[in-house]
Amino acid sequence: MMKIKHNLWAKITLLAIVLLGFYLRWDQFLVQVLIDDEWHAVHKIIKSTPEKFINTFGIADYSVPLTLLYWFEAKYFGLTEFLMRWPMMLFGLVSLLGFSFYIKKHFNWTVTLIFALLIATSPLLIHYSRIARPYAITLFLVYFNIVLFYQYYQGSRNTFFIGFMYALSAALALWLHLIVGFFLVAPFVVEFVKLWLLQQDNKVKKIVKLLYLGIPTLILMLVLILPPLLNDMDTLSSKSGTNLPTSDTLLGFLYLSYGTSSSLLVIVFSVLTLIALPTVIKKSDVGVNIIVGFLLTLLAIYLVQPVWVQIPITFTRYLLTCIMY
Numbered sequence: 001m002m003k004i005k006h007n008l009w010a011k012i013t014l015l016a017i018v019l020l021g022f023y024l025r026w027d028q029f030l031v032q033v034l035i036d037d038e039w040h041a042v043h044k045i046i047k048s049t050p051e052k053f054i055n056t057f058g059i060a061d062y063s064v065p066l067t068l069l070y071w072f073e074a075k076y077f078g079l080t081e082f083l084m085r086w087p088m089m090l091f092g093l094v095s096l097l098g099f100s101f102y103i104k105k106h107f108n109w110t111v112t113l114i115f116a117l118l119i120a121t122s123p124l125l126i127h128y129s130r131i132a133r134p135y136a137i138t139l140f141l142v143y144f145n146i147v148l149f150y151q152y153y154q155g156s157r158n159t160f161f162i163g164f165m166y167a168l169s170a171a172l173a174l175w176l177h178l179i180v181g182f183f184l185v186a187p188f189v190v191e192f193v194k195l196w197l198l199q200q201d202n203k204v205k206k207i208v209k210l211l212y213l214g215i216p217t218l219i220l221m222l223v224l225i226l227p228p229l230l231n232d233m234d235t236l237s238s239k240s241g242t243n244l245p246t247s248d249t250l251l252g253f254l255y256l257s258y259g260t261s262s263s264l265l266v267i268v269f270s271v272l273t274l275i276a277l278p279t280v281i282k283k284s285d286v287g288v289n290i291i292v293g294f295l296l297t298l299l300a301i302y303l304v305q306p307v308w309v310q311i312p313i314t315f316t317r318y319l320l321t322c323i324m325y
Contacts (some may be wrong), residue, residue, distance in 0.1 A: 010109040014100060014116055021096045021120030025089060025129045032081055038132040041067040045074055056232035063134040063176050064228065084132040092129025092136045096120060099143065106283045123259040124323060134176040135320050141173035142183045142321045143286060149187040150285045152213055167217040175224040179318045182300055183293030188214055190292055242307040245315050252312025257323050294322050
């Protein structure tokens, strides 16, 4: 009886936290105006055509699939701030719900409620749910793809459908924002390393299964990103070999990720993160893959040296997926 009452109150508390997160994201959402980088896509649909902007990533960064959506909305409905931002709001709300329920499958109610409260009130997650940039979508899709990957790889039912969904969502995530590609490739790296280093049965069968998933996904990704890569290589080249993160960048990343200006809280949260990592890795396949994706993305940043990466908010956008930790 006590356990039933405890679970009931825990569910009510989780519902209250989710509603709080919904309120914080939705508050004044309909009265916002466009600012900063949100204008890049608007300028593109005014000055260009779909045939042209799907073949370039542009000097001023814009997300090709989002810009296609805005072009369609502008042509058939008339473009508004709400029509530009609704996909991010939708995925921000879905992430709050989905991630909380996923955590409940692997951890107890205490951990679940603390996690839900932190992401419900995260300034960065709230902000990216409210602006016309793709980060709230790609954040969700990275985690969604890792879950789909392991459902496919570990032999769940409906393998073909799961693999099909994985290929579509992984390709869309990469098309929305190229930098998330390193998080998407992480499960393949992790499982290939396991097969290479550990003695496992059915090695060849597992490698073939990875290839059955990886090759169609790669083909679909290339169909989407090769046109702008090949047609506008000079633009990408001009935005590389320019800047590197500094110690201030890394510190800014921590402050932004934890959503606080308090140095004491940043230290406390960083220590708690390090303490919790082994448990997270042990209890969920997602954990080790996010760490590998983080390291691969960090390595790519230091090799490519993209423009403006020394600015903490730019660096944080590249590694936004790690905010769940």
